Amino acid sequence: MSANPGRKAFRVTQRRGTESVTAQDLLAEEVAVALVYNGLSHVVMMASPMDLEDFALGFSLSEGIIERPEQLYGVEQVPQKLGIELHIEIASECFAKLKEHRRNLAGRTGCGLCGAESLQQAVATPKPVPALALPDGESIENALAQLRQNQPLQSVTGAVHGAALCDLGGNILLLREDVGRHNALDKLIGARAEDRDDYPANEDSFVLISSRASYEMVNKCNAMGISTLVAVSAPTALAVEHASMAGMNLVGFARTGRHVVYTTSAAAQSGITEEQISLARAK
Structure with a gap:
């Protein structure tokens, strides 16, 4: 592993027009990380080797x-x-549930994770989250303005995602980075949970991500009771549908001076038209 986890230096040739220059480039590290619960290997993820x-x-x-x-x-x-x-040590009752889940999956044949039961598990009905007022545009812009300075690995590699916990004024309180957007969010969730008394409750904060808002990102926030997710890029249709069912605030295409509100905790439908979204994207 490198002396600075998350980055590694390479000699490269930079071409500009007819000129070539040898230089050093810092690249984001990506390593295989196996999560082993109570001695049982569960999953391998490609991740940044820090936090x-x-x-x-x-x-x-x-x-x-x-x-x-x-x-x-x-x-x-x-x-x-x-x-x-x-090597992760968890409570025996949690490990028993994990083993039972793996046993059910192993018993399936053909396409593997198929059938009504596994589909219901994969696309679970979201749980309601506490109603929360939508952060105003100034707060979202404030968080966006702080994002770059709080992403040191992204600033030198240009290849990692960030997930940030922000107060309702848009001040970034905690941020984690990773080559995988899901991993960055999981790292943020873990860091916040480890020192949960040091950070505001869900109703007094929101999460900003530097990526798109996929269903998995909404689902992870929903699992933790997070009421507001703001994404720099677009959400998927399934993400919007699940955020709406959960009563979450979901904001996408967050840019300086503009963003698109897809769902709010005040209503099941945001009421935003395709024309309004196209105009917001184009500005």
Whole structure:
């Protein structure tokens, strides 16, 4: 692993017109990270090799492997030739549920995760979140203005995503980075859960992500009771539908001076027309 986790230096040739210059370029590291629960290998993710304890806790919470931070007893990072193993110790009742879930999946044949039961698990009905007023445009712009200065790895590599916890004034309180947008959000969730007394409650904050708002991103926020998700890029249709069902505020295409509100906690339908969205994107 490099002296500065998350980045690695390479010699490159920069071409500008007819001139070539040899230079050093810093690239984002991407390593295989295996999550091993109570000795049972569960999943391997490609991730940035920093804040991995936050990742272990956040992933375990957002994926429903544990219900509370106290059910995760410890995380040990074990370097391997091909990556990193995270040996995660969780409560016995959580581990029993995890093993039963894996046993059900292993018993399926054909296409694997098919059938009504597995589809219902994959696209679960979201739970209602506490109603929360939509952050105003000034707060969203304030958070966007702070995003770059709070992403040191992105500033030198240009290849990682960020997930930030913001107060209702748009001040960034906590941020995590990763090559994977889901991983960045899980790291943020884990860091916040580890020191939850140091940060405002869900009704007094919102989450800003530097990526698109896919269904998985909305689902992870919903699992943690987060009422407002603001994304720099677009949401997917399924993300909007699930955010609406949950009563979440979902904002996309967040840019300086403009953004698109897709759902609000005040109503099931945002009422935004295709013409209004096209105009907001084009500005």
